[in-house]
Amino acid sequence: MQIMEAVILAIYLLIMTxxxxxxxxxxxxxxxxxxxAGGRINSFVGSFAFFAAVASSSSLMGAVGSGxxxxxxxxxxxxxxxxAIPSFAMFLISGxxxxxxxxxxxxxFKNRYGKSVQITAAILVVLSMTFYMxxxxxxxxxxxSYVLGIDYVTAVIILGLGFTLYAxxxxxxxxxxxxxxxxxxxxxxxxxxxxLILMDHGGVGALxxxxxxxxxxxxxxxxxxxxxFGLFIAFLWFGVVSPSAVMRxxxxxxxxxxxxxxxxxxILYVTVFIFGFVIASAGASLxxxxxxxxxxxxxxxxxxxYMPALLAGVMLAGLLxxxxxxxxxxxxxxxAGIAHDIYKExxxxxxxxxxxxxxxxxxxLLASVVGxxxxxxxxxxxxxxxxxxxxxxxxxxxxxxxLGLWWKRTNTAGAxxxxxxxxxxxxxxxxxPSALVSEHLISAPISALLTIVVxxxxxxxxxxxxxEVDRYHANIDA
Amino acid sequence: xxxxxxxxxxDPGIVMVVLLSLISLVVWIWWPADVFIGGLxxxxxxxxxxxxxxxxxxxxxxxxxxxIEKKRID
Numbered sequence: 001m002q003i004m005e006a007v008i009l010a011i012y013l014l015i016m017t018x019x020x021x022x023x024x025x026x027x028x029x030x031x032x033x034x035x036x037a038g039g040r041i042n043s044f045v046g047s048f049a050f051f052a053a054v055a056s057s058s059s060l061m062g063a064v065g066s067g068x069x070x071x072x073x074x075x076x077x078x079x080x081x082x083x084a085i086p087s088f089a090m091f092l093i094s095g096x097x098x099x100x101x102x103x104x105x106x107x108x109f110k111n112r113y114g115k116s117v118q119i120t121a122a123i124l125v126v127l128s129m130t131f132y133m134x135x136x137x138x139x140x141x142x143x144x145s146y147v148l149g150i151d152y153v154t155a156v157i158i159l160g161l162g163f164t165l166y167a168x169x170x171x172x173x174x175x176x177x178x179x180x181x182x183x184x185x186x187x188x189x190x191x192x193x194x195x196l197i198l199m200d201h202g203g204v205g206a207l208x209x210x211x212x213x214x215x216x217x218x219x220x221x222x223x224x225x226x227x228x229f230g231l232f233i234a235f236l237w238f239g240v241v242s243p244s245a246v247m248r249x250x251x252x253x254x255x256x257x258x259x260x261x262x263x264x265x266x267i268l269y270v271t272v273f274i275f276g277f278v279i280a281s282a283g284a285s286l287x288x289x290x291x292x293x294x295x296x297x298x299x300x301x302x303x304x305x306y307m308p309a310l311l312a313g314v315m316l317a318g319l320l321x322x323x324x325x326x327x328x329x330x331x332x333x334x335x336a337g338i339a340h341d342i343y344k345e346x347x348x349x350x351x352x353x354x355x356x357x358x359x360x361x362x363x364x365l366l367a368s369v370v371g372x373x374x375x376x377x378x379x380x381x382x383x384x385x386x387x388x389x390x391x392x393x394x395x396x397x398x399x400x401x402x403l404g405l406w407w408k409r410t411n412t413a414g415a416x417x418x419x420x421x422x423x424x425x426x427x428x429x430x431x432x433p434s435a436l437v438s439e440h441l442i443s444a445p446i447s448a449l450l451t452i453v454v455x456x457x458x459x460x461x462x463x464x465x466x467x468e469v470d471r472y473h474a475n476i477d478a
Numbered sequence: 479x480x481x482x483x484x485x486x487x488x489d490p491g492i493v494m495v496v497l498l499s500l501i502s503l504v505v506w507i508w509w510p511a512d513v514f515i516g517g518l519x520x521x522x523x524x525x526x527x528x529x530x531x532x533x534x535x536x537x538x539x540x541x542x543x544x545x546i547e548k549k550r551i552d
Contacts, residue, residue: 072518072522073518073519073521073522073525076522076525076526077525079525079526079529080502080505080525080528080529083528083529083532083533084498084532086536087494087498087532087535087536087539088495088498090491090536090539091490091491091492091494091495091498091539092491092492092495094491095491205516208516208517208518209517212517218517219514219516219517219518219519219522220511220514220519221511221519221521221522225506225509225511228521229506232502232506232525236502255543256543256544256547259539259540259543259544260540262536262540263536263537263540266532266533266536267533269529270529270530270532270533273529274529277526406486473485473486473489
């Protein structure tokens with residue numbers, strides 16, 4: 001057991017839980033507060049919140065792990081798409097979806113296409129976000145087992161349940177405000193680690209040469225073109241199709257704040273990937289990647305090698321924080337999907353807010369238990385698992401959402417065909433042997449084609465719906 | 479209705495999406511995997527430089543939108 005690291009981690013988690021409890025009262029005062037923090041978050045908090053919710057454990061441990069395991073261009077391809085996450089979502093959907101005035105992604109689908117699409121979307125959100133818990137739990141298990149000196153499985157269970165308790169306590173208020181702290185710890189921690197590494201090796205050039213001398217393939221393209229392109233597309237679209245990222249958008253006070261938050265998140269992303277490049281180079285120079293049981297552990301090894309115990313503790317807390325904020329945003333999306341979009345909308349319309357919030361709590365617990373079961377034996381590198389989830393969500397929601405916002409001829413049949421057809425195509429592609437993270441390069445175009453062709457072959461949407469789509473593009477602040 | 483379609487194509491967001499797609503297309507079509515500069519594949523360098531291009535596009539969009547809003551208020 002690493003005593004210093006464990007003590008810092010414990011203090012950190014206590015502070016986070018304190019914040020969760022502090023905001024719990026506020027969160028439970030109304031449903032709007034619980035799901036989207038009452039739409040009152042400012043741009044500074046919003047930047048960190050957006051960044052911390054999207055920059056999951058994968059952006060840190062996963063990108064570094066994949067950069068060392070598959071060569072640093074893999075990390076750069078990850079960043080190539082990921083740095084554009086907040087911007088691409090803002091360019092393509094943010095203003096329109098805010099004007100639509102909905103709280104969740106399935107709620108948009110209901111207003112635009114009706115019940116059938118909403119229920120399908122809610123089910124797919126729940127499935128994809130539950131699967132997305134697996135890489136988060138894998139990363140937290142690796143950190144927990146290292147710091148506490150317990151076995152990986154026990155760490156996954158303890159931390160997984162801890163996250164749920166915390167997310168359940170405060171909803172989006174707690175998550176957004178702790179994200180400010182978590183985002184800051186992540187960025188500052190990575191900055192300090194990068195400086196320590198560069199001082200140790202004598203600059204970027206020397207560090208990179210040290211990495212190349214240990215692993216001559218470190219700077220090379222080691223995978224098929226499709227894998228890099230697939231990774232880029234999966235992450236580029238992540239902010240558009242990820243329900244947790246979309247919900248962040250609703251938490252901003254107004255359109256101007258939402259845009260500035262996205263810009264802030266983009267700056268944070270650039271910074272983190274530059275530091276990530278340095279950390280991955282240091283990881284490769286250690287020459288221990290092949291000896292690790294799980295190559296995603298390399299980030300932890302770099303922290304331990306270059307940082308004194310006190311700083312290492314803070315850094316590991318930052319990492320765990322990143323995971324916690326992403327996992328919490330996902331749990332909230334799962335819980336909103338069932339409690340808000342299915343139960344309240346279709347099963348019990350008269351349900352009190354208290355009942356809906358409580359149901360959300362039970363759903364969160366179930367989702368994390370499912371996540372824990374799968375995370376016990378993770379199927380791939382963290383970066384690859386996140387790429388899968390993002391690719392699956394793109395294949396399911398990407399085109400029904402974007403076309404629904406931009407093309408008023410898109411109708412219910414088209415959206416359903418695109419959603420179901422894209423998901424089925426993704427599952428088939430995942431079962432066939434293909435290059436890493438390239439499944440959605442086939443399934444997403446199939447979804448787009450189905451959405452367009454089926455919409456054109458069937459009756460156009462009602463006039464009221466078409467007028468509503470025009471309103472998304474009217475020059476009004478929202 | 480035609481005006482609205484035209485207006486959609488002039489939307490700052492769509493202009494930025496087109497720019498972002500064109501720039502990334504250059505990288506993916508060129509893909510100089512076997513050219514190395516300082517030990518790193520040129521394809522890697524291109525992806526790295528794009529981090530900053532994405533940031534510039536985002537800053538441009540934010541300023542552009544705020545100007546549009548200001549004009550409307552005036």
